[in-house]
Amino acid sequence: METYNNVVLEQLPKHLKRFVVAQQYERYTALDQALWRYVMRQNYSFLKDVAYYPYIPGLKKAGLSIARIPDLQQMNDSLKLIGWGAVTVDGFIPPSAFMEFQAHRVLVIAADIRQLEHIEYTPAPDIIHESSGHAPIIGEPDYAVYLQYFGEIGTKALSSRKDFELYEAIRHLSILKEHAGTTEAELAEAESHLKTVQDNMGEPSEMALLSRLHWWTVEYGLIGSLEDPKIYGAGLLSSIGESASCMQKSVPKLPYDLDAVNYAYDITKPQPQLFVTPDFEHLMKVLNQFADTMAFRVGGKQSLEKAIDCQAVCTAVYSSGLQVSGVFKTANSDQAISYLQTVGPTALAFSGKQLAEHGTNYHREGFGSPVGLLENSPKDLADFSDEELIDYGIRPGKRCSLRFSSGIVVEGVVMKALRQETKVVLISFEDCEVYRNDRMEIYFKPEWGTYDMAVGAEIVSVFAGAADKDTYPSVDEKTEETPNLSHIPIEDSKLVAIHACIGKLRSESFDRKSWKDIFDQLYTEITDNWLALVELYEIAWAHHVYELTQEAESKLSAIIAIRPSLKKLIEDGIRVAKEEALNNH
Template sequence: METYNNIVLERLPRHLKRYVVAQRYERYTALDQALWRYVMRQNYSFLKDVAYYPYIPGLKKAGLSIAKIPDLQQMNDSLKLIGWGAVTVDGFIPPAAFMEFQAHRVLVIAADIRQLEHIEYTPAPDIIHESSGHAPIIGEPDYASYLQYFGEIGTKALSSGKDFELYEAIRHLSILKENPTTTQAELSAAEEYLQIVQDNMGAPSEMALLSRLHWWTVEYGLIGNLKDPKIYGAGLLSSIGESASCMREDVPKLPYDLKAIDYAYDITKPQPQLFVTPDFEHLKLVLDQFADTMAFSVGGKQSLDKAVDCRAICTAVYSSGLQVSGIFKEANADVNLSYLQTEGGTALAFGGKQLEGHGIDYHSEGFGSPIGQLRGADHNLEDFDEATFLDYGIVLGKECVLRFDSGIIVEGIVQRVLRQFDKIVLISFTSCEVYRNNREEIYFKPEWGTYDMAVGSEIVSVFAGAADKDAFEPIEEQLDQTLTPLPNEKEDVKLIGIHALIRELREQEFDQILWFDSFDRLSDECIDHWLALVELYEIAWANKEHGLAIKAESKLLKIVSLYPTVKKLVGDGIRVAKEESLNNH
């Protein structure tokens, strides 16, 4: 993985590096560059008055410019000065991974750029949204602190199987919308499936609720007062359509508080309402309120039940500090939590580091252990001293019988006692049997091998993912290329060539022959030619060639008459060209 001489990226854990792909800057065409330039010029024209953070200084601080698509090396050269970094990924990545990158102060940027027909808004991640939306405000310390803190909380949030199903449905639909070869039938089928999934989500998980807070702040947040708020959300900062429409009075502006978790969102549509925070510190207060209700804060049976429902890798933390990572399943029907059980590969850790010899290969068929106090004990087993050990017959090489308040009995030969920071975290037995109710409930049999009993009176925390992800997760082969398709249609190649001529025209002293060379290749009956004509209009106007500007405008008006959907885009392009020319003279 390329780290761009940025220590922030060098410190990324291995399991995150597998999502990183090379940017391959040479794959961006002249048309891609024109798309970027148009959106950024429109953004600046509008956002200079309504964005919370000074837009141009923010862009420069993040290593961005209006003129061209950002280069990851330049971005990292700038971002590392404020303790951040940036990497490119191939479109969507799992929400948990996205949150963890954020916790490590790394901006995740989709390497792709939107198509011309989606220039105002794209449901798929792209480099315009990820860089021009998120990066310019990173220089605001309070916001950057909130973004990192949100990542830390989000990394711990428990998801559900339905969340993954929804993520895949949205991802599939977004990819189809950005693929020029997608048929209407394919699109309709994907939209119908997404609707079915959305209508059958059930109660939202922690991650689903947290995603709503992320959406209404990081992506679509407003700041200030309800009467005259400013934009700071990346989704608005990078959308030339919604950044303007969202400020209309008919879009309700609500005070931001924890009630925002009650508002679901649709990534494919404009937002029906927005939330306004008085300052960035308030965002952290609301996030803390929600975090206090999460399984990692609450612990206990209700939190472990969430992990069971999750059906994905989670970690339960005993009061001793021992961390058990695996897929949890229902162990018994007790009202109180008395036994923990996983299935499949499970790992034990302490302080986020896997215990030697206790990885998923060793605990390949799952892990189970009692939770609670020993019968008659006046303090917890994890705090026993040597004298109390002797009182309970816990002696290396000797047979021992441990009776828990829950009725669970562990009897076997003590093989090993593991301590961590004066806490007993694990006792291993041979020839061991674990049972309850006169062996009506059997948890472990002697012929199964060594029984490793976790020690802890309660489960104090439950969170998503493994405690030691690098040790737990098999590291897949690192992706080395983006999936961005190269242009192969004849008309696409032709249009890219025209934009390359226009870019050459822009970067040198004005040449009327070169201007006409580009102009004559453009048709007033082709909708895809509007952007090139706007650029030619802008160049003519900037060079006071008003006669040429009129020629370009004439073709543009013909395109607008045939394709009214681009009327606003064309009008905005002409307006910005005139404004810039007047400001420069």
């Protein structure tokens, strides 16, 4: 993985590095560059007045410019000065991974760039949204702290099976929308499938609710007063359509508080309302209010049941600090947890580091252990001294019987007791039987081998994923695909060549004949020529050759007559070109 001489990237854990792909900057075409320039010029024209932060200084802090698609080396050269980094990925990555990158102060940049027909907005991740939307505001210290902290909280959020189905449906539809060869039938089928999934989500999970807070702040947040808010959300900052429409009075502006978790969102449509925070400190307050309800802070049986519902790898933490990572299943019907049980590969860790010889190869069939106090002992077994262990018969080579207040009994020959720091975290037995209710419920039999009993009076925390992700085998497929940047249909290759000529014309001394040669190739019936004509119009205006601007404007008017949907894009391009030329005159 390329780290761009940025220590932030060098310190990324290996389980995140597998999502990173090379940017392959040379694959961006001249048309891609023109598309970037158009969006960024429009953004600057509008956002300089409504963005929360100074737009141009923000771009420079992030290593971005209006003129060209950002190069990851330049971005990292700038971002590392404020303790952040950036990497490119291939489109969508799992929400948990996205959050974890954020927790490590790394911006995830989709390497792809949207198609011309989606220039105003695309639901798919692209380099315009990820870089020009998220990166410039990182220079605001309070916001950067919030973004990192959100990542830390989000990494622990429990998802549901429905969340994964929704993620896959959105991912599939977004990819289809950005693929030039997609048919209307394929789009309709994907949209129908997404609606079916959305309509059958059931109760939202922690991750679903947290994603709403992320959406209404990081992506679509406003800051200031309800009467005069400013934009800081990346989704708005990177959408030349919605950044303007969202400020209209017809879009309700609500005060941001915890109630925002009750507002679902649709990434394919303009937002029906937006939330305004008075400052970034308020965002932290609301986030902590929600985090106080999450399983990683609450613990107990209710939290473990959320993990069971996930049917994915989660971690339960005993009061001793022992971390059990695996797929959990229901093991008892008590009101409190009396026995914890996983199925399939399981790992034991402490403080985020896997215990030696307790990885998934050793616990490949699952792991089970009592939870609770010993009968007639008010003290957590984890806090027993060596002398107290001996008093209870817990010493190597001695057969002992441990009876828990829940009625569970562990009988066997002690092999060893493992301490971490001051806590007893694990006691291993041989020739062991674990049962309850006079053996009506059997949890472990002697012939099954060594029994490793976790120690702790309660489950104090439950969170998503493995405790030591770098040693726990990933359940996600590793993506080997490279970004599909150069998927250019044959009929579009001529347009790419024309934009290359325009780029050359822009970089050299103005030449009227070259301008006319390009202009004469742009037929009005090919309405995708509109961006090239806007570029030529801008160049002519910059050099005050007004008869050429009139020719370009005439062709652009003809295109509007054929495709009225392009009216705003073309008129905005003309307006910005005039403004810039007059300001520079």
